[in-house]
Amino acid sequence: MAIKKIMCCCGSGIGSSLMLRMNVEKVLKQMGKTGIEVTHSTTSDAQAGAADLFCVGADLEEFVSSKGEYIALKNIMSAVELRAALEEKFAKLG
Amino acid sequence: MIAEMLKKENVQIVESVADWKEAIHVAVQPLVDGGYVEARYIDGIIENTYAMGPYYVLIDDVALLHARPEQGCIEKQLGVTIVHEPVHFAEDGSKDARLLVTLSATDGEGHIAVMGALASLFMNEEKIATLVKSNSVDEVYEIFMNSSEE
Numbered sequence: 001m002a003i004k005k006i007m008c009c010c011g012s013g014i015g016s017s018l019m020l021r022m023n024v025e026k027v028l029k030q031m032g033k034t035g036i037e038v039t040h041s042t043t044s045d046a047q048a049g050a051a052d053l054f055c056v057g058a059d060l061e062e063f064v065s066s067k068g069e070y071i072a073l074k075n076i077m078s079a080v081e082l083r084a085a086l087e088e089k090f091a092k093l094g
Numbered sequence: 095m096i097a098e099m100l101k102k103e104n105v106q107i108v109e110s111v112a113d114w115k116e117a118i119h120v121a122v123q124p125l126v127d128g129g130y131v132e133a134r135y136i137d138g139i140i141e142n143t144y145a146m147g148p149y150y151v152l153i154d155d156v157a158l159l160h161a162r163p164e165q166g167c168i169e170k171q172l173g174v175t176i177v178h179e180p181v182h183f184a185e186d187g188s189k190d191a192r193l194l195v196t197l198s199a200t201d202g203e204g205h206i207a208v209m210g211a212l213a214s215l216f217m218n219e220e221k222i223a224t225l226v227k228s229n230s231v232d233e234v235y236e237i238f239m240n241s242s243e244e
Contacts, residue, residue: 011146014199015160018206019152019213040202042162043146059147077153077217 002094005037007051009064013042020055020076027083033090053089055082069093095207095242100172102235104128107228110179114148115140117183121159121175121194130171131198138165148183151191155226156216157183160197167198170205174238176228192226210243 006024010017017040024038039051043063046054054070056063061072071085104124111117118139125131138161139150151157161167173196183189195212199205215221221237228234 011142011149012160012162012165014163014202014205015150015158015197015209016152018202018209019158022206022210022213057149057152059149063146075153077213 003036003052003069003090005039005051006053006055007046008038008040008055009043009046009060010040010057011043011060013040013045016057016076017041020057020073023077023079023082024055024086027079027086030079030083031086031090052093095211096172096238099170099205099208100174100235100238101128102231104171104173105231105235105238106174107176107231107234108178111177111181114143114181114183117175117177117181117194118143118159120177121173121196124173125171125196125198128171130167130169132166132168135161135166135198138162143183148189151183151189153216155180155191155222156193156195157181157191158195158197158212160199163200163202167200169198170200171198172196172208172238174234176226176234178227193222207243211241214243215241 008017008020021038021040046064046067048067054064056072057076058072058074064070122136126133139159142161175194177192180190180192
């Protein structure tokens with residue numbers, strides 16, 4: 001299952017999730033990945049099938065861990081950590 | 095960019111607060127006074143913290159306090175509070191912050207440029223170090239005003 005849609009989540013869908021989405025978009029660009037939809041939303045929107053990959057800060061891991069493939073970041077502002085995590089997921093899922 | 099959402103009157107510096115709940119009250123109050131959020135926005139952030147933890151402590155020393163638009167946002171706006179004595183958002187001390195940025199956003203997208211500028215600022219350790227020790231509202235305001243998306 002190739003990654004076509006990434007959903008970044010936080011508790012309210014307007015703050016940290018948006019920052020995370022901007023970082024994901026930046027890192028995808030660096031990686032030369034195109035045609036991937038990146039959205040941001042609340043953890044309540046993180047339902048199985050809503051995205052191919054969920055992205056959250058480590059404190060919200062429990063809200064996505066049963067919903068499918070996910071990345072839980074220790075530091076949501078770290079492009080280095082994010083890139084390593086995304087590369088791992090792309091290697092696994094394509 | 096940040097100029098669209100931050101007014102100097104919503105920047106404040108305090109020495110200390112009793113606990114994280116008082117920190118949220120103090121940090122959101124200017125936006126309540128200015129009519130940018132309803133008073134219940136404060137309770138919303140506190141409720142969300144009990145439900146999901148202090149996920150808004152984005153990096154060491156920085157909290158981006160916010161709740162969902164429907165929890166009482168009226169108009170998009172930022173508030174900045176420096177608390178010289180770190181606020182403990184987690185009991186174990188893993189989520190301490192001295193820079194509290196309060197965000198009111200009426201939808202998920204309208205403040206995207208400002209968030210880009212904030213993200214750049216938050217990743218600048220030197221500027222954060224200056225902000226958390228500052229005693230000057232003017233200095234804090236200028237640092238925010240001079241931040242833009244990289």
